[in-house]
Amino acid sequence: MKQSKQFIVIFFLPAIFILSGVAGFNYYMDPYWTYGHNHPYNDHQISVDEREQKTNQIYFQFFSYDTIILGSSRTTYVNQNMFKGMKAYNYAVNNMSIREYDTFLQFAKNQNEQKVKRVIIGMDFFKSSVQESEQSISLKNYEAKIQEPFYRARNLISIDIFNYSLQNFRMSKNNKVSELRVYDRYNVARAKTTSASERLENTEEKIERFRDEFYGKSYQYNPKYKEYLSIFKQRHPDVEFIIFTTPISAKLFQTMIDEGQLDDYQRWLRDVTTVFGGVYNFMYPNEVTLDINNYFDGHHFYPHVGDKIADRILQGPNVKNSSFGVYITNENIDEHLKEVERLAKE
Amino acid sequence: MIFNSFEFIFLFLPIVLLVYFLLNKWNFTCAKVWLLGGSLFFYGWWNPSYLPLIISSLIVNFLVGSSLGKDHSPYRRKLILTLGIIFNVSLLGYFKYYDFFVENINFLFDESIALKNLLLPLAISFYTFQQIGYLVDSYRGETKGYNFLNYSLFVTFFPQLIAGPIVHHSQVMGQFQQKENRRLNPQNFALGLLIFSIGLFKKVAIADSFAMWANRGYGMAEGLTFVDGWMTAFAYTFQLYFDFSGYSDMAIGAGLLFNIRLPKNFLSPYKAVNIQDFWRRWHITLSTFLTQYIYIPLGGSRKGPARTYINILIIFFISGFWHGAGWTFIVWGMMHGAASVINRAWKRAGRSMNKWLAWLITFNFVNISWVFFRAPDFETAMHVLKSMAGLNGIYLPKEVIEALHIPLGSPVLFNFKLGSPFVEVLLYTIGGFLIVLFAKNSIEWRDEFEPKKTVAFYASVLFLYSVMQLQQVTEFLYFNF
Numbered sequence: 085m086k087q088s089k090q091f092i093v094i095f096f097l098p099a100i101f102i103l104s105g106v107a108g109f110n111y112y113m114d115p116y117w118t119y120g121h122n123h124p125y126n127d128h129q130i131s132v133d134e135r136e137q138k139t140n141q142i143y144f145q146f147f148s149y150d151t152i153i154l155g156s157s158r159t160t161y162v163n164q165n166m167f168k169g170m171k172a173y174n175y176a177v178n179n180m181s182i183r184e185y186d187t188f189l190q191f192a193k194n195q196n197e198q199k200v201k202r203v204i205i206g207m208d209f210f211k212s213s214v215q216e217s218e219q220s221i222s223l224k225n226y227e228a229k230i231q232e233p234f235y236r237a238r239n240l241i242s243i244d245i246f247n248y249s250l251q252n253f254r255m256s257k258n259n260k261v262s263e264l265r266v267y268d269r270y271n272v273a274r275a276k277t278t279s280a281s282e283r284l285e286n287t288e289e290k291i292e293r294f295r296d297e298f299y300g301k302s303y304q305y306n307p308k309y310k311e312y313l314s315i316f317k318q319r320h321p322d323v324e325f326i327i328f329t330t331p332i333s334a335k336l337f338q339t340m341i342d343e344g345q346l347d348d349y350q351r352w353l354r355d356v357t358t359v360f361g362g363v364y365n366f367m368y369p370n371e372v373t374l375d376i377n378n379y380f381d382g383h384h385f386y387p388h389v390g391d392k393i394a395d396r397i398l399q400g401p402n403v404k405n406s407s408f409g410v411y412i413t414n415e416n417i418d419e420h421l422k423e424v425e426r427l428a429k430e
Numbered sequence: 431m432i433f434n435s436f437e438f439i440f441l442f443l444p445i446v447l448l449v450y451f452l453l454n455k456w457n458f459t460c461a462k463v464w465l466l467g468g469s470l471f472f473y474g475w476w477n478p479s480y481l482p483l484i485i486s487s488l489i490v491n492f493l494v495g496s497s498l499g500k501d502h503s504p505y506r507r508k509l510i511l512t513l514g515i516i517f518n519v520s521l522l523g524y525f526k527y528y529d530f531f532v533e534n535i536n537f538l539f540d541e542s543i544a545l546k547n548l549l550l551p552l553a554i555s556f557y558t559f560q561q562i563g564y565l566v567d568s569y570r571g572e573t574k575g576y577n578f579l580n581y582s583l584f585v586t587f588f589p590q591l592i593a594g595p596i597v598h599h600s601q602v603m604g605q606f607q608q609k610e611n612r613r614l615n616p617q618n619f620a621l622g623l624l625i626f627s628i629g630l631f632k633k634v635a636i637a638d639s640f641a642m643w644a645n646r647g648y649g650m651a652e653g654l655t656f657v658d659g660w661m662t663a664f665a666y667t668f669q670l671y672f673d674f675s676g677y678s679d680m681a682i683g684a685g686l687l688f689n690i691r692l693p694k695n696f697l698s699p700y701k702a703v704n705i706q707d708f709w710r711r712w713h714i715t716l717s718t719f720l721t722q723y724i725y726i727p728l729g730g731s732r733k734g735p736a737r738t739y740i741n742i743l744i745i746f747f748i749s750g751f752w753h754g755a756g757w758t759f760i761v762w763g764m765m766h767g768a769a770s771v772i773n774r775a776w777k778r779a780g781r782s783m784n785k786w787l788a789w790l791i792t793f794n795f796v797n798i799s800w801v802f803f804r805a806p807d808f809e810t811a812m813h814v815l816k817s818m819a820g821l822n823g824i825y826l827p828k829e830v831i832e833a834l835h836i837p838l839g840s841p842v843l844f845n846f847k848l849g850s851p852f853v854e855v856l857l858y859t860i861g862g863f864l865i866v867l868f869a870k871n872s873i874e875w876r877d878e879f880e881p882k883k884t885v886a887f888y889a890s891v892l893f894l895y896s897v898m899q900l901q902q903v904t905e906f907l908y909f910n911f
Contacts, residue, residue: 085616087882089616090886091620091623091883091885092619096890097890098887098894099894234436234437234441237436241897242898
């Protein structure tokens with residue numbers, strides 16, 4: 085009898101002790117953004133699953149914004165606070181498909197304390213292929229997941245989340261961004277600095293990957309692309325749309341042309357322009373994209389480029405001879421595309 | 431509710447347990463009512479719309495059982511029993527097999543009768559069998575003196591309600607009555623913690639890892655080749671065992687916390703050296719039920735070899751069909767039936783076989799037959815089997831190519847796509863074999879239990895590791911049956 089009681093105590097003591105410690109530390113670090121407290125030891129947060137993290141932030145914390153930013157990983161590096169005069173929330177997540185825009189925007193609207201006036205979308209050319217835009221995906225699974233009973237409590241005792249907490253703690257303590265995407269507690273992403281040789285190597289790898297996976301034979305322009313965008317726009321008649329294209333490095337742009345996608349690129353820009361009336365195009369050879377130092381892998385730019393994008397958008401459509409970003413409409417698109425072709429040949 | 435969930439482990443189980451023992455100090459009937467209420471809450475947590483069905487089934491079966499206990503004429507008692515069994519089988523037939531029959535009728539007669547797409551009520555296959563057993567035993571006069579509360583508790587006692595073990599009333603009714611079971615028993619409690627933790631670990635740490643690779647493999651069956659085909663088959667073989675036996679361990683462990691000893695359901699089945707041996711070790715309570723209530727009444731092995739073989743085939747046909755409303759399950763059942771017949775004939779002929787060869791044949795047969803059990807259709811099953819037979823080509827993953835010093839440009843190179851590196855899947859598979867063949871199983875742990883400090887620490891580590899993975903809750907495979 086005594087031995088059995090001892091067994092029960094030995095069973096429960098470490099369990100209670102360790103679980104309490106894990107739960108306490110996970111709460112303190114909050115790597116899934118479910119509580120929202122800030123302190124110097126959790127001001128570096130790795131991107132674990134941005135869909136879940138940002139959706140948690142919106143759902144569990146006070147959320148009041150008039151502008152929502154959508155897009156894929158490139159757009160995550162655009163600082164939401166750079167859009168002066170707007171109260172913007174960057175809801176861009178890695179690999180976001182155009183099919184996800186609707187549920188993301190709807191969720192942000194539903195949780196918002198104020199009316200959403202505008203949405204800013206960073207669009208990527210490679211996301212216009214059948215492969216990348218045909219699958220119907222949405223935020224619904226995440227919405228359901230974070231609303232499950234005891235979702236937050238369950239996460240508190242998770243060993244995986246404990247590992248993320250540890251990584252965040254180390255980075256915050258050293259005050260050093262040591263990953264390619266690290267957020268602060270205000271939803272602003274930063275990237276670790278890479279050496280010139282690393283950048284070159286990353287870019288080469290990225291170009292190879294794009295040749296294999298996204299361009300060339302793998303690429304087929306989705307004939308329904310325009311229709312999907314139109315449906316999305318029609319579902320949100322109450323918001324203003326500001327669209328921009330994400331600036332990939334000129335090297336990667338050239339790969340796209342080499343693989344035979346120039347026509348598709350032109351069709352894509354025409355479709356986006358037709359649906360939304362205009363688009364800020366940054367994806368062409370220009371002073372930013374020609375400088376590989378603006379990128380850590382030739383595809384993802386550093387946050388300072390995100391600031392330039394915000395700055396250019398805030399200047400509005402009518403800027404003459406802009407060295408970075410041209411606002412294109414149905415009126416000037418032909419001229420712009422000719423210019424892009426010329427620049428590409430150069 | 432699911433055993434490997436936060437709400438079960440940290441809320442439901444401690445609350446139900448604590449209040450149950452507190453109420454027992456005051457009034458035993460109240461404690462049992464509490465346990466029954468808790469069990470129904472556990473059942474309805476997922477979908478409360480299932481509750482009226484199980485409650486109706488309880489009431490009808492208890493009334494039929496009570497009626498069978500009265501002094502009616504033999505003819506009338508037979509009639510009541512037949513009606514009772516028809517009620518249970520019809521319930522199961524309607525919810526589980528309606529669409530299957532309609533699909534086959536539509537196919538055979540070129541009809542277009544609409545499918546109902548009914549949601550299978552949770553645990554219906556299990557509680558139907560349990561209650562049919564009760565009716566048959568009531569007919570035999572073996573259930574006199576049961577009251578509705580005890581009966582309901584026997585059927586709905588939450589540890590065994592959803593996926594067994596399929597409990598025979600004689601195994602637990604007495605335990606629910608015993609005075610000494612009304613107080614927390616540290617020995618049972620300690621043992622319960624150990625067995626529950628082993629089960630939880632089997633499910634969370636082992637079965638769910640294999641599940642990832644099995645799902646990936648069966649999802650891309652067409653593209654499988656020799657190596658990943660075998661890996662996929664092994665992954666499911668281990669997933670199913672660790673998942674289902676893990677569930678049974680958790681059920682047995684949870685039962686012990688309440689001083690209720692549930693019957694064993696698994697006994698290292700992959701150690702079996704023939705197919706009969708396998709069925710004495712796999713889902714033991716189902717085999718016991720089928721033997722007791724179908725095989726023996728059909729004549730068992732008492733009417734000569736031919737009838738014995740037919741009876742065996744009938745049992746395995748029913749077993750296959752019970753597992754799922756689909757032809758793949760029936761084929762799986764018939765494969766086992768045929769293997770059992772061959773095994774009997776082999777024994778009758780007085781032949782024997784080397785133990786290791788017998789194990790190899792048995793394990794591979796079981797492994798291959800699971801392909802039909804897992805595959806959603808015959809096409810997928812054939813893809814997997816073809817790949818295992820090498821008909822889709824024999825290629826090697828990068829790691830093997832490198833180890834054999836073959837140039838990477840070799841045409842035998844293929845991209846291993848089961849979702850994890852080849853070496854990881856291989857190590858898990860080897861680990862799976864070592865555990866199923868050499869590790870002490872949970873029933874051995876139970877039967878040889880001594881509450882030593884080292885065992886307590888071992889159980890605590892298993893428990894801790896498992897509960898720290900609870901953010902990825904996955905269902906148990908047998909919830910679908």
